[in-house]
Amino acid sequence: MSEPLRRNRDFVLLWSATLSSTLGAQVASVAYPLLALHLTGSAVHAGLIGSAAMAAGIALRLPAGALVDRWDRRRTMLVCDLVRAVLVAITVTGSLLGFLDWRMLLGMAVVSGVCGVFFEPAETALLRRVVPAEHLPRALAHNEARQYGATIAGPPLGGLLFNLGRTVPLAGELLAHLLSFAAVLAVRSPTPVAATPTTRTAATAPRLSLLREIADGLRWTWRQRFLRVLLVTAAGFGLVFSALTFTAIVAARQSGAAPADVGLMMAISGAGGLLGALAAPRLQRLSPTSVVLAMFWVAAAAIPAMSVRPTAWTIGPLLAAAFFLAPAANAILYTYQMTITPDHLQGRVLSSLALIGGAAAPVGPLTSGLVLEHWGVRAALLSIAAVMGLVALGATWSRTVRHLPPLDRARAVG
Numbered sequence: 001m002s003e004p005l006r007r008n009r010d011f012v013l014l015w016s017a018t019l020s021s022t023l024g025a026q027v028a029s030v031a032y033p034l035l036a037l038h039l040t041g042s043a044v045h046a047g048l049i050g051s052a053a054m055a056a057g058i059a060l061r062l063p064a065g066a067l068v069d070r071w072d073r074r075r076t077m078l079v080c081d082l083v084r085a086v087l088v089a090i091t092v093t094g095s096l097l098g099f100l101d102w103r104m105l106l107g108m109a110v111v112s113g114v115c116g117v118f119f120e121p122a123e124t125a126l127l128r129r130v131v132p133a134e135h136l137p138r139a140l141a142h143n144e145a146r147q148y149g150a151t152i153a154g155p156p157l158g159g160l161l162f163n164l165g166r167t168v169p170l171a172g173e174l175l176a177h178l179l180s181f182a183a184v185l186a187v188r189s190p191t192p193v194a195a196t197p198t199t200r201t202a203a204t205a206p207r208l209s210l211l212r213e214i215a216d217g218l219r220w221t222w223r224q225r226f227l228r229v230l231l232v233t234a235a236g237f238g239l240v241f242s243a244l245t246f247t248a249i250v251a252a253r254q255s256g257a258a259p260a261d262v263g264l265m266m267a268i269s270g271a272g273g274l275l276g277a278l279a280a281p282r283l284q285r286l287s288p289t290s291v292v293l294a295m296f297w298v299a300a301a302a303i304p305a306m307s308v309r310p311t312a313w314t315i316g317p318l319l320a321a322a323f324f325l326a327p328a329a330n331a332i333l334y335t336y337q338m339t340i341t342p343d344h345l346q347g348r349v350l351s352s353l354a355l356i357g358g359a360a361a362p363v364g365p366l367t368s369g370l371v372l373e374h375w376g377v378r379a380a381l382l383s384i385a386a387v388m389g390l391v392a393l394g395a396t397w398s399r400t401v402r403h404l405p406p407l408d409r410a411r412a413v414g
Contacts, residue, residue, distance in 0.1 A: 005138055010130040010187045015139075017183035018123050019146045021081060024176025025116060026154020027161065028088075031169035032109050034162050035095070036102050045102045052106055053113030058355065064117045065351025066213040068125060069344055074187060076122040080115040081181035087112055088174040095167045120354070125346035128338050130187070137284050137335045137407050144327035145277035152270040156263070217348025224340065227349070229400045230333055233296075234357030236391035243364030243384050244303065248319060250369075251377040252312035265316035272320025277327035288332045288404040295325035296392035303385040307378040335407055 005011055033046040040046075068076060087108045094100030131139045161169035221227050248269075252262045276283075283291055299322040306315050341349045371380040395401050 005131070005135055005142065008131065008135070011127070011139060013183045013187045014123065014127060014130060015142060015146060017077070017081075017180040017187075018143070019150060020176045020183065021084075021119065021180040022147065022150040023154050023157075024084075024173040024180070025112075026150050027158035027169050027176070028109075028112070028173045030155045030158030031162055031173065032105060034159070035166055035170075036105055038166055039100065039105070040102050042102075045106075049102070049106050049109045053109045056110045057113045057117045060114055060117050061351050061355040062214045062218075062348075063210060064114075065121050065348040066210055066217060068118060068121045068347030068351075069213070069217075071122075073122040073126040073129075073347075074184060077119055077126070077184045078181060080119040080122075081177045081184065084112050084115050085174055085177040085181065088170055088177065092167050092170045092174065095170065117351075121347045121350040124338075124350050125343075126187075128343065128346060133339065136338060137331055138281050140331035140334050140338075141277060141280035141284065141327060144280060144331055145274060148270055148274040148277050148327065152267060152274060156267075214348065217345055218352055220345055221349050221352045226336060226340065226400050227353070229395075229398050230337065231353060231356050233391060233395050233401075234353065235360045236387065236394070237296075237299075238358050239360035239364050240299070240303075240384055240388045240391065241364070242361040243368040243380075243387075244319070244322075246365040247368045247372065247377065247380045247384060248306070248315045250372055251306075251310040251381070252315060254377060255311040257312040261312045265312040265319070268316035269319030269323055272317075273323035273327060275320075276324040279324075280328035280331050283325070283328035284332060284407065288407060289402055291325060291332060292329045292401055292404065293392070293396055295329040296388070296395050298322060298325055300385065300388045300392045303388055304382060307381040307385070310377050310381065332404075332407065336404070 032049050036042075036046040036049050091100065091105065091108055094104060127139060127143075128136070157172070158169045161172050221231070245266075248265065249262055252265055257265070302318045302322040306318050308314075337349065337353070338346070368380050368384065371383055
């Protein structure tokens with residue numbers, strides 16, 4: 001019997017490192033636009049920084065997955081943290097000495113975002129090596145709690161630190177990346193997952209061109225029935241919630257909510273996800289199919305309920321309800337993914353899921369904005385609810401989802 005997670009030194013270090021790094025990135029998500037506004041007074045420049053960083057991340061998502069499969073994952077995380085720490089140190093120095101301008105800030109934000117695209121699949125793939133298979137569901141649930149906690153705490157903390165001085169949040173981000181670097185450095189270099197006769201390790205695999213490796217990863221992902229279902233449902237869920245978040249903010253403002261009330265509404269919704277992440281280990285004891293389908297149908301019921309009285313104080317709790325089961329369902333689905341995917345393909349499969357699953361998300365705010373402008377808040381919410389209903393119906397119709405095996409037999413979905 002393997003040791004529990006709390007006594008798994010490498011998991012605790014890896015979890016802490018990624019918490020620190022994620023919190024630093026969330027602080028930066030507020031600090032960089034605020035600093036750009038301070039430097040230029042232009043909302044366009046501030047928006048360009050975030051958009052350029054996201055665009056670079058999308059463009060490099062698949063190559064990053066293939067390269068992560070080639071490289072040592074622990075070393076990849078160390079390099080990413082070190083590069084980000086150096087960039088933030090340059091930014092702090094430039095701000096203090098007065099030679100920082102928005103173009104430097106843009107370049108640094110883009111490179112930092114690119115580092116995140118490499119860091120994330122490397123961390124998730126490394127998790128499979130430091131956590132025994134029977135503890136993967138609980139480990140992934142802890143990761144969900146980490147993500148929600150950092151998302152809730154990071155942006156307000158960034159705004160608070162910026163009020164203390166424009167370089168203060170940057171100093172906080174620098175400290176976060178240095179702490180992450182130290183924690184990853186302390187992780188013992190893990191032994192690769194043992195290869196089976198049908199798999200191979202990165203060391204024994206013949207080296208192909210990068211494009212061929214990317215294509216192989218996409219091809220392998222699409223051939224797995226479970227991963228095809230996961231891709232489609234993740235894309236639908238991403239589309240729904242990107243549109244819903246935007247619509248909720250517009251609805252709250254149109255109902256007379258102050259900016260602080262909008263922030264509280266989003267904090268309430270995030271708290272629902274955090275509570276769900278904390279409850280995930282208990283929820284995972286239920287039928288996997290029940291948890292996954294309940295996530296879709298609770299969201300499908302909560303969204304039209306928002307249209308009855310679309311104010312910040314009704315939308316916030318309903319968003320929290322919609323988010324509550326997502327961490328447990330995500331942990332279940334990604335346990336299956338990590339279990340059926342050979343170690344030498346982990347980076348590529350994770351990047352494929354992140355790219356394709358999130359590809360529809362940018363469409364959400366634009367489409368919702370068009371509906372809001374022509375037909376109003378209630379029509380937008382009901383339209384989003386209809387899409388969510390289709391996603392829930394598709395998941396319910398899928399034999400793969402309806403017959404998910406217990407987590408200790410996760411390989412059966414492959």
